[in-house]
Amino acid sequence: MFLKRAVLALKALVAATLLAGAAIAGPVVNSGHIESQLVPQEAGIAPGGTIYVALRQKIQQDWHTYWRNPGDAGEPTKITWTLPAGWSAGDMVWPTPVKTRLGPLLDYAYKGEVLIPVPITAPADAQVGTTVSLTADVAYLVCEQVCIPEDAKLTLLLPVVAGAPKPDPQWGVRIADVLAKAPKPAGLKATFKLEGQALKLAVTGSPLKGADMAGAYFFPYSSKVIEHAADQAIERGPEGLTLTLKPGYDFVGGGTAPTELVGVLALDSGAAWEVSATAGELPTTAAGLGAPPVKDKASTGGAPGGLLGALVLAFLGGLILNLMPCVFPVLSMKAASLAGHAHHAGKARAQGLAFLAGVLATFLILAGILLAVRAGGAAVGWGFQLQSPLVIAALALLMLLVALNMSGVFEIGSSIQGVGAGASSRDDLLGAFFTGALAVVVAAPCTAPFMAGALGYALTQPAVVALGVFTALGLGFASPFVAVAFIPAVLQRLPRPGVWMETLKKGLAFPMYGAALWLTWVFAQQAGSIALGQVLGAGVLAAFGAWVYGLAQGRRSAAKAFLAQMVVGLLCLVAALALAISAALAAQPATTTTAAAPSSGPGLVAEPWSPERVAALRAEGRPILVDFTAAWCVTCQVNEKVALSGGKVAEAFKAENAVLLKADWTNRDPVIAKALADFGRVGVPLYVVYPKSGGEPVILPQLLTEGMVIEAIEKAGA
Amino acid sequence: MPITRRLVAASLPLAVLVPTVANARPAPDFTAVDADGKTRSLSEFRSKTVVLEWTNEGCPYVKKHYAGNMQGLQQAARADGVVWLTIASSAPGKQGHFPDGAAAKSWMNARGAKPTALLLDPDGKVATAYKAKTTPHMFVIDKAGLVVYEGAIDDKPTNKVEDIAGAKNLVAGALTDVKAGRKVATPFATPYGCSVKYKDA
Numbered sequence: 001m002f003l004k005r006a007v008l009a010l011k012a013l014v015a016a017t018l019l020a021g022a023a024i025a026g027p028v029v030n031s032g033h034i035e036s037q038l039v040p041q042e043a044g045i046a047p048g049g050t051i052y053v054a055l056r057q058k059i060q061q062d063w064h065t066y067w068r069n070p071g072d073a074g075e076p077t078k079i080t081w082t083l084p085a086g087w088s089a090g091d092m093v094w095p096t097p098v099k100t101r102l103g104p105l106l107d108y109a110y111k112g113e114v115l116i117p118v119p120i121t122a123p124a125d126a127q128v129g130t131t132v133s134l135t136a137d138v139a140y141l142v143c144e145q146v147c148i149p150e151d152a153k154l155t156l157l158l159p160v161v162a163g164a165p166k167p168d169p170q171w172g173v174r175i176a177d178v179l180a181k182a183p184k185p186a187g188l189k190a191t192f193k194l195e196g197q198a199l200k201l202a203v204t205g206s207p208l209k210g211a212d213m214a215g216a217y218f219f220p221y222s223s224k225v226i227e228h229a230a231d232q233a234i235e236r237g238p239e240g241l242t243l244t245l246k247p248g249y250d251f252v253g254g255g256t257a258p259t260e261l262v263g264v265l266a267l268d269s270g271a272a273w274e275v276s277a278t279a280g281e282l283p284t285t286a287a288g289l290g291a292p293p294v295k296d297k298a299s300t301g302g303a304p305g306g307l308l309g310a311l312v313l314a315f316l317g318g319l320i321l322n323l324m325p326c327v328f329p330v331l332s333m334k335a336a337s338l339a340g341h342a343h344h345a346g347k348a349r350a351q352g353l354a355f356l357a358g359v360l361a362t363f364l365i366l367a368g369i370l371l372a373v374r375a376g377g378a379a380v381g382w383g384f385q386l387q388s389p390l391v392i393a394a395l396a397l398l399m400l401l402v403a404l405n406m407s408g409v410f411e412i413g414s415s416i417q418g419v420g421a422g423a424s425s426r427d428d429l430l431g432a433f434f435t436g437a438l439a440v441v442v443a444a445p446c447t448a449p450f451m452a453g454a455l456g457y458a459l460t461q462p463a464v465v466a467l468g469v470f471t472a473l474g475l476g477f478a479s480p481f482v483a484v485a486f487i488p489a490v491l492q493r494l495p496r497p498g499v500w501m502e503t504l505k506k507g508l509a510f511p512m513y514g515a516a517l518w519l520t521w522v523f524a525q526q527a528g529s530i531a532l533g534q535v536l537g538a539g540v541l542a543a544f545g546a547w548v549y550g551l552a553q554g555r556r557s558a559a560k561a562f563l564a565q566m567v568v569g570l571l572c573l574v575a576a577l578a579l580a581i582s583a584a585l586a587a588q589p590a591t592t593t594t595a596a597a598p599s600s601g602p603g604l605v606a607e608p609w610s611p612e613r614v615a616a617l618r619a620e621g622r623p624i625l626v627d628f629t630a631a632w633c634v635t636c637q638v639n640e641k642v643a644l645s646g647g648k649v650a651e652a653f654k655a656e657n658a659v660l661l662k663a664d665w666t667n668r669d670p671v672i673a674k675a676l677a678d679f680g681r682v683g684v685p686l687y688v689v690y691p692k693s694g695g696e697p698v699i700l701p702q703l704l705t706e707g708m709v710i711e712a713i714e715k716a717g718a
Numbered sequence: 719m720p721i722t723r724r725l726v727a728a729s730l731p732l733a734v735l736v737p738t739v740a741n742a743r744p745a746p747d748f749t750a751v752d753a754d755g756k757t758r759s760l761s762e763f764r765s766k767t768v769v770l771e772w773t774n775e776g777c778p779y780v781k782k783h784y785a786g787n788m789q790g791l792q793q794a795a796r797a798d799g800v801v802w803l804t805i806a807s808s809a810p811g812k813q814g815h816f817p818d819g820a821a822a823k824s825w826m827n828a829r830g831a832k833p834t835a836l837l838l839d840p841d842g843k844v845a846t847a848y849k850a851k852t853t854p855h856m857f858v859i860d861k862a863g864l865v866v867y868e869g870a871i872d873d874k875p876t877n878k879v880e881d882i883a884g885a886k887n888l889v890a891g892a893l894t895d896v897k898a899g900r901k902v903a904t905p906f907a908t909p910y911g912c913s914v915k916y917k918d919a
Binding site for chain 1: 777778813851877905909910913914915917
């Protein structure tokens, strides 16, 4: 008896000491991969009161434990309490878990440090001044690649105090924070509906109004209601959002479908609520605004700030496109023609407008095709038209013909020789229109800075918004020429037409020859060397045809018989086109040529990219730079030459044990398109650096310098 | 019109074949090499009841059931004429991967496991076809080739051997129902255990 009293007295003394300021916490138990202990929110408990005691677990790096629904595999952490008579423990408060992907499986897990609070209630007759011992037998599965069941017997000595207890100095704030962030019901209204193979979950309510819904995800409490590993598509609405889930066994297994769907709705922002959905018609206010804008994690052109931002960026992007090497040859053609009209204000204006119309019409047609094809489910992106060898071959011939025309080998119609005089103005306008169209088609390979973000945004938006962005792009692209055509002061400064015009035109033919050459090179990348030979042959044939046609024109103006020559010339052109087409169609896509070949530059060898390779290298803890590129992408080629092929870059890669992976999008590739989309992009170039630490990948700007690459790699290796 | 009618007529016998189990899906056929190096496929066991068992010898949940429970089930099932296929789908370098048939056999011998065959599926083809998630993950396929049970081995999702005694074995239950020609009472239970060690995505 005396002994018992002495022990009690001692315990009270201990409690008193603890109350004097020191934090109380149970002893730490290390079960192998996890250190566990019990920690209280308050430094004591009043009789009849309830406080939270948390299971605190420090999980070894790269290992994880499981949420209440572990997902596809695993087992949730369990606590079995042994409490004095009259004491009780409530339900565990589960913080929002993280998604852990293992091959095709997805688990809901905890990593690092986790606190799981449990309400503990003391009986009304608990003796103030005594200390009780709470015991928790905790069993948990801890997994990395392999899974190990571990357990720990944890204890906590908790003093019974009079009045409201004070927060524990060490754990009080932490546990309060965990409780505040833990998902709770917040008056959200949730409805679900099975639509064929899709389970739609609509959630509306004031917390979601105007919230950043990026990364919205539904963690179900039951493991049988959804396919955990399937993507959850997000559609925003004015009052909330709709998630498209893949129904699980309970819905498609043939039994009676559940009447409610309970779980946690979590956002990237960290906000999370408990939602309990009932079956019914989906509210219209939970959809209609498209997916959340993809976050541009990079410092490239900055994230488009909504529609207005995207429009401004698109306009700027279009403007800058004029300076890009792809378009220059076509614009030189336009420049030649404009110079001719400079002193005929009305004509210049009409031409400017026709050019604008050509640009806009082509942008919108391309955008329309792109949207339609994407709506059909195919993974295509900007520049898709240049992924077809057929288009490339046809464009190469067209460029050659334009160049020959500028060199004066033949004339189109009779308009060009009659500049400023009796030329048919209808032909002129048509010419300006098609110049605009041609400029747009070949502009695609030069994604300008500012354009990537705007286009990425556009393609995730409803069609009207997307077309708006493309229109802004077209306006930006066409604006310099339209401006020149409409500002008399500028026109006046241009020299008077004369013989120099002819010289200028012939000089400007050379960029066009260059363009034809470049397209032919792209074609060779796509179609291989045999097809290349055929297209080169087609080029010679076309040139011959153009020359014969020119002869015919000469004879006609000299009033000689010309029909035979003209027919021969046209036949040659048709034959050239047919040869180019047959070459493109018969071409074997040379998929591995560029991917496997070492990239140019001393020592730095690019490996072919694949999502598997990225995962494997990340698992090895190596920094990675992924170069999303295409042969038809001039900006890409320039970057590779300027910033990725130098010796210093190779040294930096070597020093950090980094790997350069090359994703070649010269030909269509849905896997690459999907990867681009994941970064909110629809075109190349894209440079992504994965840090060694396994953190978020970093996107580099679209115009690279050597220093930028070296800095990024050093940072990634740190 | 005649074509439609012919199609309907042709599909009638098929409809008759589908048993009363409304939710059963056809079991995907597969081919895999067994521990003896022999190529086996599901189709060779047509018109027999087949059990598929996903395994990973290193997984604590597999160890729990190989303390005797799994072997007992295998023996009882085979005595009833049921074909039992144990499938190891761990990728090379992952826990539970058998580099060759000999390694698999020595594990089977050590454990006294008696499946009809142990199939090696290191590239996860069979596991992917069945969307196998855990080890163990069990499937019962009836004589018509329909999956009539899939999921956990029993209703106590733990890794503790002592829990087996009080658990209801869902595979044994399904086999009894199949034998009696009844609809399987519990056709699905969330599988529990370690994740199938697929190769990294």
